[in-house]
Amino acid sequence: MKQHYQLAVIGAGPAGLAAATVAAEQGIEVAVFDGQVAPGGQIYRAMESIPQHRGSQLGDEYQRGRELVSAFRASSAKYFPETQVWSLNGRREIGLLLQGQAHTVTADQVVICSGAIERPVPFPGWTLPGVMNAGAGQILFKAHGIVPDDGVVLAGSGPLLLLLAWQYLHAGVSVKALLDVTPMINHLYALPRLPRALLAGHYLTKGMQYKRDLKRAGISTLHNVRSLRAQGKDALQSVSFLHRGREQNLETAVLLVHFGVIPHTQLGRVAGCRHVWDESQLCWRPQLDEWGRTSVAGILVAGDGGGIGGARSAEHAGRLAALQALYALGTLDRATRQRLARNDRKWMREESHIRPFLEAFFRIADDMLQVADDDTLVCRCEEVSAGQIRAAVADGHRDSNQVKFLTRCGMGPCQGRQCAEAVSHIVADASGKALQDIGHYRQRPPVNPLTLGQLAGLHSEKTE
Template structure:
């Protein structure tokens, strides 16, 4: 199951989160020759990370949503789909040729159909002090909790926006970790924007109920939650020492400071687009999600024949929606390969289509409630580092725009921001927002950073060995 035994498959699924393993399970059960490529050591993706190996007490601590992944992974394991862990995908082109790195060896495999299910990433938002040791993403902290039971030794402050900070604060409370404060950076005006969308959100099940439960449990546990925070800064010399936060109300500013050697931040999630951009898939600006995402139809199809994109990789929808979209894309892939008819596909997809549409009813409410203001998306302090790889500040980007480099790609060429090891994952959106703000244009009017393979770092030796292997 874990061995690459040939270079061509009917279906290759990239990613083993809920969308990827649902797609692979569905396709394998219909007789398709399918292989799943996964960077991680075991299936589950970020949301169900290490679910097969997590001790029972830790699984219970993480909650019912996490435990749901256990059955999903077990069904996938019994499907007969080939699973390749520890496999990095560094290239995908429009001919469905996939560059992979496995056991230190680079190689190319081909597929008749490709389903990209590489998920989402936390939105990088630069702010003063965000590069200090001790400052990390909430999702990264949750991974440490899931995989190794590691938590901040001296407590932590959690800041940002969205449901995830509440969930992790709740999980930390259950684990006995001191959460010194939860700082919600969504503007208070978002409540008025979100209110008309609440009735539709209630159709989507228990999302609202779970959020209220986390909030109430945190209050009962003595965790202070502060809303409407407009300023955030981490301070320290060689490590974070304090968190400074504050409000701007009617022209008056108020600031507070918390002593802390740990700050966890989260500003929502966005699709991972480097691979899909490299493949030539069309991307559009999603105003609600404030990011670029691939353009797909209900089956996950893109403008590139034979390449589908599912789950949060195609637009943020959550784990349940990802499962349904994975199964829909698998049925479409099987149909396109001539295994089932269009009528069979449409008959088998009804439940998943209905449940996915119902599950997504909550998205307009969440997007309105947790919408980020420009004051966060555009770093105000010129000294704030934006590109960590090349050490480019917000002030340098503004100066480049003033000198005539009027688009994100022009700034990239001039300053090298986005050319480091992360290939722009950490700075692309921030650069685009700064450029748009300086030019007083909507960010949607600009072309995002262009992406070329390898989208993951490869050594010269690995590339050289790839050529010899092909010969």
């Protein structure tokens, strides 16, 4: 590994692969650091190794990744798989862990392509073994051909939930029920956004086809489900919920939940990039310009990590960020940058038509985001409940960081990834302040595991 690269791309999903490929084509030195064993990110995970028949069960959107991965493989970009990035700072110094050895390297330009994580929405029982994210179910399916073996229940809201149900259907997995928690009122809010969404009608058509297929297969889909609750002593035994005013109970050992996705912002925040609250997407995201530039010089964000746009959009954003990096490095002049960006900009615009509709249609109900039940654990790591957070607010602690100091919420191993959004919502609701003012946890490195021994053995040119 070299000590310095012209461009460092962090993440090998659609944005990172596209960015690295475009930049490498221009002859600059590109390094791609990614935690997975193979390129593709979560969306195109296991693209190179998946058996043909399972690939087709995943649908044609998944197949799109093949081209992206092979173009990247053919490029001169230096690829570092199984490499954990544990730090990034304003001087563009990147902390890496490669085969147990910690390194720091620097880069002139850094493109963060950290992708999305599933929105953590705490609800009663969500910490029980047997409750998992729908994305986790999909990863098991894609990467390992592993599926629930008996009557899985899917619950939540958003396109991924529908897609997973459809993929399971095609793989012959028995789905006991799909519980849709999307509030009915969303239809009303989404309606004005429908005409624009029709410009990207293929997504709507696809969604409708999935629904039709599920219905034809007799999979029970319940809409407007409320008061979702996972139950069991030491592991999940059943799921209870309210549907049409009636409390229902389904026995199951596996509940897969999904409440949409949000940007994975850890690295950008630790680097000091300014973040803003996005009310439509209900998440924190980095403040970016049209090229993906953050508030920190030389650090860009592309793809879902900069705001949710989906896999196709991420690819375009990756290329745009690479063009900007090439321009900043002096490899491209301004006119060439503009010219090469034209198509990606156009396609990105087309991709964006569907978003406002999806965001309104699948918006999670406030009482879920604000974790109405006091006993529900918000911080899975430190086991801090919604009630404890509300008590801290009542006690005069009016922002996320003070709540964190006082309750240890967000101080565990996941570094607040699973509770930050919920804490923002709870504190905003309880204090009557705007989410933007509640703020996000100040992110502390390392954002990925690093041991005392690894830090002690830190290798970098400066110490030699």
